[in-house]
Amino acid sequence: MKSSVITFPGSNCDRDIDVALNKFGFKNKMVWHDDNELPKSDLVVLPGGFSYGDYLRCGSMASKSKIMKSVINFAKSGGLVMGICNGFQILVETGLVPGVLLRNKYLEFICKNVFVKVDNKENPFFKNLDKDVFEFHIAHNEGNYFCTNDQLKEIEDNNQVAVYYCDNNGKTSENFNPNGSTSNIAGVFNKEKNVLGMMPHPERMIDQCLSGEDGSIFFKNLINNIK
Amino acid sequence: MRVSAIITLKKDVLDPQGKVIHQALDGMGFKDVNEVRQGKYFEIDVKENDPQKAKSLVEDMCKKLLANLVIENYKIIETQ
Numbered sequence: 001m002k003s004s005v006i007t008f009p010g011s012n013c014d015r016d017i018d019v020a021l022n023k024f025g026f027k028n029k030m031v032w033h034d035d036n037e038l039p040k041s042d043l044v045v046l047p048g049g050f051s052y053g054d055y056l057r058c059g060s061m062a063s064k065s066k067i068m069k070s071v072i073n074f075a076k077s078g079g080l081v082m083g084i085c086n087g088f089q090i091l092v093e094t095g096l097v098p099g100v101l102l103r104n105k106y107l108e109f110i111c112k113n114v115f116v117k118v119d120n121k122e123n124p125f126f127k128n129l130d131k132d133v134f135e136f137h138i139a140h141n142e143g144n145y146f147c148t149n150d151q152l153k154e155i156e157d158n159n160q161v162a163v164y165y166c167d168n169n170g171k172t173s174e175n176f177n178p179n180g181s182t183s184n185i186a187g188v189f190n191k192e193k194n195v196l197g198m199m200p201h202p203e204r205m206i207d208q209c210l211s212g213e214d215g216s217i218f219f220k221n222l223i224n225n226i227k
Numbered sequence: 228m229r230v231s232a233i234i235t236l237k238k239d240v241l242d243p244q245g246k247v248i249h250q251a252l253d254g255m256g257f258k259d260v261n262e263v264r265q266g267k268y269f270e271i272d273v274k275e276n277d278p279q280k281a282k283s284l285v286e287d288m289c290k291k292l293l294a295n296l297v298i299e300n301y302k303i304i305e306t307q
Binding site: 146 | 293
């Protein structure tokens with residue numbers, strides 16, 4: 001299975017996701033933002049970081065970079081695209097997934113482990129997962145998911161919420177919402193469910209010695225789903 | 228020709244920075260403030276000299292890049 005990770009100026013989780021993808025069997029290629037053509041891929045990942053120094057709005061400049069035209073075409077033709085953290089911010093700026101990510105409610109950069117609940121397994125990313133609650137890492141300043149009430153209704157009606165912030169038992173409530181996100185939303189899909197944007201970093205949970213194994217479960221399952 | 232654009236957050240979008248600025252002003256003794264909302268201001272020098280055309284060019288820029296219309300409004304405020 002082939003994957004591509006896009007590196008923007010200011011990306012800093014591109015190497016981490018590269019390690020994670022290779023570890024679980026993807027043949028990954030790093031792709032520079034200024035390239036025109038996406039290599040043949042089964043999965044494209046927009047990594048975390050601070051693309052273009054978060055100028056203007058997080059992800060806004062990166063969403064207009066050259067390679068994104070190919071990524072948008074790839075997504076629109078049904079290709080799997082995953083944006084993590086800054087990658088999620090880039091995805092909302094392209095309009096591929098709905099909503100926006102505002103500054104965290106209490107204006108603090110948050111860097112900690114959180115639990116998230118997978119809401120919908122009818123999609124290539126989460127299909128066949130045998131558990132619902134995952135411990136992932138978050139590290140962001142602008143992760144406060146916001147959408148209009150009309151958008152929220154549409155997102156919920158179409159089962160587009162990918163993951164919610166929750167406690168270790170999967171209970172979602174405001175107490176477990178780290179950043180003020182609307183309805184505890186930590187990640188969303190596009191309507192067709194082939195584009196996933198989420199704030200948590202599964203690639204930081206792929207080694208028991210360093211962190212945890214919930215990311216390993218996610219990536220092992222993902223490559224099996226794509227095969 | 229110079230065209231300016233002001234980008235503001237829509238009314239129902241939370242503006243935590245504006246809130247903190249409001250609190251700071253309050254602490255400094257500015258007690259007569261109802262609300263503070265923070266926005267962005269752009270001055271764009273365009274090659275176009277026709278005011279209408281210059282404005283509509285900047286409006287296009289606002290729609291496509293400078294503002295995110297999910298959360299922000301834009302106003303083209305002046306031409307010189």
